[in-house]
Amino acid sequence: MDADLRTLRERLAEISDIYRSMLVLGWDQRVTMPPLGTPARAEALATLGRIAHEKFAADELGALLERLRPHEESLEYDSDDASLIRVARHDWEKNKRVPPELRAEMLRAGAQGHHTWAEARKNDDFASFLPVLERNLELKKRYVECFEWDDSPYTPLLDDYEPFMKTTEVAEVFDTIKPALSDLVREAPEVDSSFLEEPYPAELQRAFGERILATVGFERGAWRLDPTVHPFCTSFSNRDVRLTTRYDKAGFHSLWSTMHEAGHGLYAHGIASSLERTPLANSPSFGLNESQSRTWENLVGRSRPFWTHWYEPLQSTFPEQLGDVDLDTFVAAINKVEPGLIRVAADETTYSLHIILRFVLERRLIERTLEPKDVREAWSEGMRELLGVEVPNDADGVLQDVHWSGGGIGYFPTYALGNVISLQIWSVVREAIRDLDAQMEAGELEPLSAWLRDNLYSLGRKLTPKETIERLTGSPTIDPQPYLAYLREKLSAHVA
Amino acid sequence: MDADLRTLRERLAEISDIYRSMLVLGWDQRVTMPPLGTPARAEALATLGRIAHEKFAADELGALLERLRPHEESLEYDSDDASLIRVARHDWEKNKRVPPELRAEMLRAGAQGHHTWAEARKNDDFASFLPVLERNLELKKRYVECFEWDDSPYTPLLDDYEPFMKTTEVAEVFDTIKPALSDLVREAPEVDSSFLEEPYPAELQRAFGERILATVGFERGAWRLDPTVHPFCTSFSNRDVRLTTRYDKAGFHSLWSTMHEAGHGLYAHGIASSLERTPLANSPSFGLNESQSRTWENLVGRSRPFWTHWYEPLQSTFPEQLGDVDLDTFVAAINKVEPGLIRVAADETTYSLHIILRFVLERRLIERTLEPKDVREAWSEGMRELLGVEVPNDADGVLQDVHWSGGGIGYFPTYALGNVISLQIWSVVREAIRDLDAQMEAGELEPLSAWLRDNLYSLGRKLTPKETIERLTGSPTIDPQPYLAYLREKLSAHVA
16 A cells, blocks of 8 residues: 555656646746747647646556555545545546547647737737637537536536536626626726826836735745736746736736736645645646635735835835825725726726626537637627627737637636635635734735635645635635625725 | 658657757756756656656667668668668667666756755855765766776766767877967967956847847747856757857956857757757757857857957947957957966867866766865866966866756867867868858858858758768868867967
């Protein structure tokens, strides 16, 4: 049994090393790679992905996991070893269903698609992107056929990002929040935020962002921040965390992108070292991970207590732009609710409406009630209906997001689930850290960071998403009410 | 046969993808990785290296290569297919001798050693580096035992960098150049180069370097240049070439480091696309590769014709530092011969003496006539004897180079061989491009670059080093005379 467990750990460590290497290749592709490096990178990713997949679907590994079942059952459910065997078996069973060549082809197409998408967006040229979308959808169709589902063929795709969740469950949450958000958007007051749209030198934005990052609980020498077109976060171990952000010189927005990615980064950074080089060195779901990026971006980064501490330093950094703007005006501006075209620029209230649009379109594409070529039209209609805005071009419409180019279908809903979950967890945090506001007003973020690490991040992927939520909140349900209550309270505070 | 060849190409492409991925991990480690990422990176490299090694030593691959022997013999020797089968068999036979676990351990130790070395150098602390050196030597001892050799156990190590060359052959070349170089150093005139040691803003150095790089024959979008501590060049395909350089604000030296790495980069960039994803997508040896970095750094970058074109732009970029310095004075200064402590800062004449020291020490370490702990002492003695300088500390002595930390023993001699070979090839280039000087005086470097690409770089690793040299020069011999003649002529020009 000891030998089996050791062998299992070796096999999984090897697979983890390959996946982490693929993440390095992905980071490099998006942050530093010269554009003509694309074809070789696509092949490299396909090869590594196929090898990892073959290893993680090997019969020998399945037999090993079967032999370890009695050992698993003799241990505490949430012990490292029991969790490792259980989660590895789940992953093995999923991988077993997918032919390695299909996995390789999905990776290859994804890497190739990224470059085509970037060009298409630059040139506002949907036609050149359409074959990429069609190809990825065709591959997803083959992928879906590897699995069983009872509500929608979208469910197996969703499962890659939000394990164990059904399409109909997501739809239920979205059906609850959609009318409530629409009401909130309609009731939103006019707010002046013009001072956020002046020139803000990128270097100063960067320096200010790094000053804040130094306070959120990262260990020195374990992370870095780089500029990129489409901000993201990845990690190659809990001590090699890569944040990226985007600096728009024509306005002050980068900080929330930076804090968003820092939230993802703190999750990766907080995963227990004992879980390194195993499938447990991850978060339980993209939604839970997103709940933390949203926590740091919004619940901390747009809160009055946070800015009570940080607004003076910000004013000193940008005296021309903010010297005459008082704290209340600033906090109101960074919390302004206003329908817009771009998801990543959306406020907390309209944001989930952008996601609902994408969820509906993806589901229709996968359920084959929408043709890929018609997705532009459907996008425009959806934006009109959900947000009341007209889409002037595809670059600011259907081409704005990176996800579909890389085959990331099923990913979007997790952003809105993250919003919802973030408030469920935040309620618990506020109970646990009674003087949280006072700490933030004093610029002390490390206690918050440590609490989240100890109670959430360190668990890694030992528990399922629902088990993790239950461990924190006492209930496994994804409940939108705290999220809606938070938005309503915020809105009424500004109205008052 | 067609099926066998296709299978061979698939297997080799897969292996090549893994090796290229390892190069991405290596680039990231040296250019961007946060220091605490080291342990995970070491594991990832060890895992990928072991997997690639297992695949490249598989019995099945050996059988495939054997079956393809008749096909190989039916083809032209230097055809792509015959070369592929021949070179792959050579690599397979070498790999077959090495246990995968030893390969993995060498990679792991190398990646771990890099960080320890960087800290040791920073703190001038040889004692903390000694265990790394001892560990790497121990692993090399085991590696050497996998091979046969008749002159020195150093030969199998050398063979990884300079295939088919013996330690005694290197010693012979070095025995020829050592006294000649010593004479040249003794006769070197006093030259004022103080204006190169003033403050030169790093950003301007970078911009000037990039201006020159735009003229040397790289395709746009196929390369990038980044700053690093220890400049190097790597490539992930012939269209993803990574140059690195170092900017010293207190002087103007970065350009030659940039051009040096550009020479390596042009080699990688010029390899025929038909050789991509095969073991042929490389240079025949490190010495041949180095001959081209030396060509671009020195034969171009320190030549009068080159600066006839570029000196005015340089003066306009740095008017305070160079406004009063005329072209002759500048060219004399950048060609000044002066013994110093640091290899990478050495001039063309003293440079090979630094290499001879390292070769002698490495050979003694491997032949066990020198203990690792005594290498500091031996370094100081060698510097005194060869260059007449006293070593004040280990950071500027035995700790100055990255190579030993990563297990790169057997690498150094190729630098001096590169110097020697560069002049053998340069003689041919001058025959072939009659108006080379006039072209350089006009700032036209693309014809030179194209000639080298078509006649050398594009061949990749199809021929052995000696075959490659013979194809270019008519003789397979590594002949130091053109190198020595070049240095003598240069020196007399300056004396006159």
